Structures are given as C-alpha cells and as structure tokens.
Amino acid sequence: MFETVLYEVRNQVAYITLNRPDKLNAFTEQLNKDIQSAIKSASRDKEVRALVITGAGRAFCSGEDLAGVTDEMDHGEVLRKRYNPMLLELERCEKPVIAAVNGVAAGAGMSLALACDFRIASEKASFVEAFIHVGLVPDAGNLYYLPRLIGHAKAMELAVFGEKIPADKAKDFGLVTEVYSLDNWNDNVAAFAEKLANMPTKAIGLIKRNLKASWHSNLEDYLERDAQSQRIAGQTADHKEGVQAFMEKRKPVFKGD
Incomplete structure (x- = not known):
C-alpha cells in the first residue's frame, strides 16, 4: 500500500x-x-x-x-x-x-x-x-x-x-x-x-480542537466554543453510555459514537 x-x-x-x-x-x-x-x-x-x-x-x-x-x-x-x-x-x-x-x-x-x-x-x-x-x-x-x-x-x-x-x-x-x-x-x-x-473518541477530537483554539481566542469567543463543543459531545452515544454506566456503578464501554 x-x-x-x-x-x-x-x-x-x-x-x-x-x-x-x-x-x-x-x-x-x-x-x-x-x-x-x-x-x-x-x-x-x-x-x-x-x-x-x-x-x-x-x-x-x-x-x-x-x-x-x-x-x-x-x-x-x-x-x-x-x-x-x-x-x-x-x-x-x-x-x-x-x-x-x-x-x-x-x-x-x-x-x-x-x-x-x-x-x-x-x-x-x-x-x-x-x-x-x-x-x-x-x-x-x-x-x-x-x-x-x-x-x-x-x-x-x-x-x-x-x-x-x-x-x-x-x-x-x-x-x-x-x-x-x-x-x-x-x-x-x-x-x-x-x-x-477505548475512550470517547469524539470527545477527544473536541478536546483537541478546543486546546488549539485556546491559543488564539479571546475568552468570550472561547466560552461560546465551549458551549458548542459540549452541545455536540452531549448528543453522542458515548456520553449517554458514560452517564448510564455511572448510574449503574460499572465501567463504561465507549464505542467512539
């Protein structure tokens, strides 16, 4: 290849x-x-x-x-x-x-x-x-x-x-x-x-984006980025799995979705 x-x-x-x-x-x-x-x-x-x-x-x-x-x-x-x-x-x-x-x-x-x-x-x-x-x-x-x-x-x-x-x-x-x-x-x-x-892949991607943006954003713009990123992360299957696992007192099984 x-x-x-x-x-x-x-x-x-x-x-x-x-x-x-x-x-x-x-x-x-x-x-x-x-x-x-x-x-x-x-x-x-x-x-x-x-x-x-x-x-x-x-x-x-x-x-x-x-x-x-x-x-x-x-x-x-x-x-x-x-x-x-x-x-x-x-x-x-x-x-x-x-x-x-x-x-x-x-x-x-x-x-x-x-x-x-x-x-x-x-x-x-x-x-x-x-x-x-x-x-x-x-x-x-x-x-x-x-x-x-x-x-x-x-x-x-x-x-x-x-x-x-x-x-x-x-x-x-x-x-x-x-x-x-x-x-x-x-x-x-x-x-x-x-x-x-085996971690929440989409959350990691958003963390990468936000860390890079933090070097050249003012606080107001960055806080809006925070809100947008958390909205995206909050809609993932991995977030739902993490919450469910916490409630059930077990280790979460993340699938990257």
Missing part, C-alpha cells in the same frame, strides 16, 4: 511505521507523501480510534535525508511542497495520535514527534534539535509546537544549543508522557494506544 511506511490496524489502533531503517528513517519526498496518506487513511477509517507513529529499527526518524540535499535546493519550497501538507494532515486528524519514539528523533523527526498529541519514549530514545548544527532554523512546525509544550525559554535553549536530550530528561521537560524499557516496548505502546482507542 505504501513504499516507505508499514501500515497496520490492530484493536482499533492504526500503526504507521516509518520504514527506512538503514537510513534511520530519514525523510525523503516519498516518506513525506506516505506518512500523509497513511494519516489520511487512518482518519477516514471508522474502525480506527487512535494512531501510533513509530520507526522501524533503532531510530524514530533522523530528519531530512542529507544525501538528497544540494546547494541549489530551495529549503522553503521543500517545506511547502513536502512537509507542510504532511503536518497539516496530522493537524486535521481528530483522533488521538501517539508518537512512539523508539530511538533518536532528530531535526524534522523531532518536529514530527512534537506535532503528535502524545509522545511516549523507549529508554533508548533521544531528541535532538539538529538544525543549528547545519546552520538552519528548526522547521516543519518545530518552533510552533515546542514552546507550547515546554515554554519559550526552554525552547530557545534547545533550539540554539541543539544538545541531545535523553528520554528521562525529555520526560522531566514535559516533552514525553511515559518512558518504557525496551523489554516490554511493544506491549506498552499497544496498551497506551488501546487505552486511548
């Missing part, structure tokens, strides 16, 4: 695995396109209620494949044509998206992880703002997401110094939700994703 990613749906979770392990899953034009298409497929699939993006082999994604970089390259056009469509597809996805960072996430690979809703990391994972080391600016949405996650001052520090951030420190910074050992990595990733897949 795809040339450079593996795509599989298990237990209502779509697993999108970047599959260029010999190149540390570095980005090429085809990889950008495949990720975009895979996210679109998962977004449209009613059976999918959560997405996992991860890497094959020992890396999550090492950033742009520098073998394809030339002196004549217009980096701005590369972003407009390849990265921006991929990231906007990810932004439009209303299902929870987890970056399962199994190894290094560097450069635009770190940007991809930052754009996801959750980041979980293996004990061998690391994050690197590698752009400064080749005289470039963090791109692919990097400096949009990074200060929202860890604050302006810390984002400036990471972007300018470009030092490797191990998984445990990334968790301390607030970049990562959980750090797991390699021994049970796959099981822990699946458990984290399936927990989200």
